[in-house]
Amino acid sequence: MITTSGLVEVPNLSHVHESRPNTTSAYLQAIDLEGNHIKRIPAHALRVHAAQVSLNYNLIEEVPAYAFKFAQISKLSFRGNINLKRLDDNAFAGNLVLRQLDLSNTAITSLPIKGLEKLEVLKIEKTPSLKYIPSIYDLRGLKEAHLTHHFHCCAFAFPDRHDPARHALYELYIKELKEKCSQNEESKSAERRQRSLEPIRLTSQERIQAAILGTSLEDDESTATTSEDDSPAQYDFDYSGDISNEDDTFTPPVNITNNAVIEMSECGNFSARLRIVNCTPLPDALNPCEDVMGWTWLRASVWFVVAAAVVGNLAVLVVLLANRSELTVPRFLMCHLAFSDLCTGIYLFMLAVVDLRSYGEFFNYAYDWQYGAGCKIAGFLSVFSGQLSVFTLTIVTLERWFAITYAIYLERRISLGTAAKIMIGGWLFSIHMAGLPLAGVSDYSSTSICLPVKSASVEDVVYQGSLFLFNAVAWVIIVVCYVQIYRSLGGGGEKYGGRAAAAAAERRIANKMALLIGTDLLCWAPVAFFGVTAIAGLPLVDVSHGKVLLVFFYPLNACANPFLYAILTKQYRRDLINLIARSGRCNWLVERYKLAATPPATAHTQPSTPAPLVPLVHYDRSHSQISKENGELL
Structure with a gap:
């Protein structure tokens, strides 16, 4: 623990494990460099085996490529580095056991995916600058995500729309795997029926191989039964985050090279259901997982x-x-x-x-x-x-x-x-x-x-x-x-x-x-x-x-x-006709409007036709009413 001590650079801790020859069992419970003035992370400075590394609340601006190469770190935190804007595409490459990553309160705009395949918990809270979140096909081990924006959680809920190309490959893989497992099941059923009808006869080569391995016919039968009925073991490193005793070690994932075992494992653990990621903040009434118009x-x-x-x-x-x-x-x-x-x-x-x-x-x-x-x-x-x-x-x-x-x-x-x-x-x-x-x-x-x-x-x-x-x-x-x-x-x-x-x-x-x-x-x-x-x-x-x-x-x-x-007013239609008339086009429309707007013959235009007498008070009120109706006010 070297906290609030004014460090401007991560000290070289790559020699911590040299005193113990068995480096796979030597580890540090925590490396805490919080609250310093660290601005850069030198290459290979953190080539350590540690349960937790904290670089919180420093002045880090960038995480360079392969900053944690050859390291085995379960939990890594950069919380509070408000100047941290750039993560190199290979920033976390080479760390095979990273399970938790905290980038909250930073200024990153993107998240690299190399080295995060086994990541289980991701925290990027109060980081509004993050634009894009990788899909669940890139973060294949992710179980929990604590993010800033509601719409980022939609990416985990709808992977088919978030990354259509990768989802199409996933669907194709599932389809091929179904066919493959179905064919294997049929062949195994036919083989079991054949074995039940015929005695087991081994070829000379099989007998020699059985002799070398020290197995017998009964061993083969029991092995076959076990391989068919029992579920395969999981070859993976699982770390909960807390060290309880000194026997806990970092065990790297086992690389299985036997194709038959891989095929059996895939079919034995086959599930077409997508993985569910517990993500927050969940979409709410103001930000649902839908398009702008919705329907x-x-x-x-x-x-x-x-x-x-x-x-x-x-x-x-x-x-x-x-x-x-x-x-x-x-x-x-x-x-x-x-x-x-x-x-x-x-x-x-x-x-x-x-x-x-x-x-x-x-x-x-x-x-x-x-x-x-x-x-x-x-x-x-x-x-x-x-x-x-x-x-x-x-x-x-x-x-x-x-x-x-x-x-x-x-x-x-x-x-x-x-x-x-x-x-x-x-x-x-x-x-x-x-x-x-x-x-x-x-x-x-x-x-x-x-x-x-x-x-x-x-x-x-x-x-x-x-x-x-x-x-x-x-x-x-x-x-x-x-x-x-x-x-x-x-x-x-x-x-x-x-x-x-x-x-x-x-x-x-x-x-x-x-x-x-x-x-x-x-x-x-x-x-x-x-x-x-x-x-x-x-x-x-x-x-x-x-x-x-x-x-x-x-x-x-x-x-x-x-x-x-x-x-819909008469004044607008009159202005529109005047505008058309000034343009010199559609003269037929102008003439038609003039004919329609010409008032019919009355006693004023034809004096020979006497006009009916109207009381003066009624005439004034009627004249005022008509002028108000036809004017611009109404």
Whole structure:
């Protein structure tokens, strides 16, 4: 034990066993060099026989090739070497008895497999830099694995997807072994039947061999019976980690060269069941062993949602920005709404592309995706677009309510400059909320869909709660404003003297308002409800089922808003026709629109036809109602 002594290099311990001629029985129980300043491991410095070697909490940066050649070490630990980044491919080569390896709290990015074939316990905890874990076909003796990432344990649970090439060879080997053992069993059965019918006759060569070996016919019979019925012995070194007495020695594995024995051993111990590795941390609700989209039908559906969100919002942006000369407050707000919803479509597009590329083996790509720039960008777009969309919808609703409530006060309208200042505040708020997970509040890398669902601290819970609270307050404001708008327009056809046209117009307005409120409710309510239950510690849905909400409810506004607020309005169609007319193409479509938009003949266009008299009070109310319905506000 040389601990906390300022060593900068591993001392040469290769001469420890020279005083005892029988090196196979000489061993050290432990070599403890913990807490020093060791930076390098010289070649052959640890050519020892030891139960345990501890190099914990040093300054080791690299383990060179063949650092433990000719050594026999059962347990090796590098825990706490935060500067350890590189392990040579042959770092552990030559150590035939390594059973436990601890690389926790290091900065390694890969794990070599040479020399770890007999490894039973592997510890790589709190090492987020490790990208890839070898398969169970490389770590053939592994029984326990204590790792950092959930998706690494998926590699042991699904070896067919983690390493398809090696698994195919394994399946081929199992198939051939089954056929081989079946043929051997048939031949042995036929031989036993033949022996039962005929007396045993040995050839002269067999008799000479039996005489040399000192065996008789009865010995041969008993040997044959034993070899057929008894299970073969296991030739392997097994070390539990604790030295109980001085008789324990390191026994190297026995190399069996007799093909008949190998064949008998394989058939006697034959099992097609894969080895089970006890791995932690196990896949949980946030990180299941599945692809990004999970189900096949969800994988197909997300592309339709992406197409609707991207195409619809791009169409709105192109038409509105092409008519910048007629920019008004509603159009200005519609541009911001379309851009925020377009970001939601881009976020889903990124998830769909990653799911397509990693189909069937996402855990092999999980590190590069979840801890790379892609997931951070996708998560930022998701939160940013969600908050900016909610903020813009609230401002749009408030602007409509203000314009209709104070319709006769033209000087009280929201100016374009005021709307620009408000939206600058909305952008700053959305960027701030989307940037907090990048600064350490919650985390975009906690799940494959890159949402800040991690709630490990009070700051995480406060952050998530503020997101849901903002959405809830915004929805309440929207509902209250639309109810006030509806009440200001009248409340029924009876206020228009029972006129059917006015009642029908009011019903259309009520249906449109109900559709706007309903889409907002379907979009926010499920996500908010399950999010609040998760924050409270009682999650009612895991990530696997939460992806249904992500595809069909979360982007509902992004798909519906461009149609409800722009594409289905008369003003948008007029702007689109003007854009087509300026391009000089599709003139037939422009002429058709002009014919459809030409109003029918009335008393104003044909004076010979007298117009019916309408009371002034009813005319004013009806005229105000029609102008509100056909204008940009509604």
